[in-house]
Amino acid sequence: MTRAILYVGHGTRSKKGAEEAKEFLGRVIARVDAPIQEISFLELTEPYIPEGFGRCVAKGATEITVVPIFLLTAGHIKEDIPEALETLRVKYPDVSVEVAPAFGVQERIVDAISELVKTSIGKVDPVDSVLVVGRGSSDPAIHGAFAEIKAGLEERLGVSRVSVCYLAATTPLFAEGIESISFEADGRVLVVPYLLFAGLLLSEVEREVRKRNRAGQDIVLIEPLSRHGAIQDIVVERASGKEDVRVATVDH
Structure with missing residues (x-):
């Protein structure tokens, strides 16, 4: 064989x-x-x-x-x-x-997001807010997955608010999500694209963040997930048939 x-x-x-x-x-x-x-x-x-x-x-x-x-x-x-x-x-x-x-919702992916956030901004302030931006899907299971991701980030980052929005196919859409969190935020808004790579969807997010920063808001766009080594490790394990034991869903 x-x-x-x-x-x-x-x-x-x-x-x-x-x-x-x-x-x-x-x-x-x-x-x-x-x-x-x-x-x-x-x-x-x-x-x-x-x-x-x-x-x-x-x-x-x-x-x-x-x-x-x-x-x-x-x-x-x-x-x-x-x-x-x-x-x-x-x-x-x-x-x-x-x-x-x-990949599913894994502890180490949520850990990786937390590390990308801290690498981008240094110390996270409790008054900061996080907006997680998913690709979006008509599959209702997506909302359950992002609820787990949201809870995991709340626990790890200790910020005042974590919200979720989507770029297509389901609601709330990105335009609504960033408007809502920007209006209510007391500190910085940390925008976390739940995407692996650059592309047209990420470009849409980048444009909106630049526009709002020019208008005087304090918004930080975090890098896509593939920039963290944990993502490469997961793919290597899948390909090698040696999936890590830490594939359990986020424990909260």
């Missing part, structure tokens, strides 16, 4: 975001002991899943572990990736396929 790893990112129309994702996965590949490793994307960025899968097979893969580079389990994980793989299972019936889970 010859094992291959197929990494599946979301994809983006942003050239910067696509390059950032590929560079990140290049660093992961360098750490994973597997004879065949290929990168693919669900949409918007090439190569797509069928091409990446085909490359694995062409190199002799007889079993493929698909590693989704997705933070939370929603429609892409539950529907889109399985649909794409089902066609490939039919096309390549002699190749066994396993799919690793999305």
Whole structure:
């Protein structure tokens, strides 16, 4: 049996975001002991899943572990990736396929966010507020996941308020979220994009933060999550079949 790893990112129309994702996965590949490793994307960025899968097979893969580079389990994980793989299972019936889970809500991801915040601003003041900005999904489970993330950040950062908003598909949307928290904040507003990489969605957040800072507000945009080493570690573990025991959901 010859094992291959197929990494599946979301994809983006942003050239910067696509390059950032590929560079990140290049660093992961360098750490994973597997004879065949290929990168693919669900949409918007090439190569797509069928091409990446085909490359694995062409190199002799007889079993493929698909590693989704997705933070939370929603429609892409539950529907889109399985649909794409089902066609490939039919096309390549002699190749066994396993799919690793999305990252989920993990203690160390919330720890990583807390560390990114503290690296960006130094000491967190209790009067500061945090706005967590998710990509958004029509899957109702997303709200439960972000409730856990919110509670974990409240505990770790000790700020007066943590709010959640989304960039698409569900409410409250980002425009409402940042307006509300900016109006009520006594200290700084720390905007935490719950996104892995740069891209058009993050650019939208960046523009709004710059606009509000020019207007005299004190808003700090925290870096996307892939800038923290814990995210790379999680992907390496998924690809290596050695998931860390700390995959339990946030304990609060």
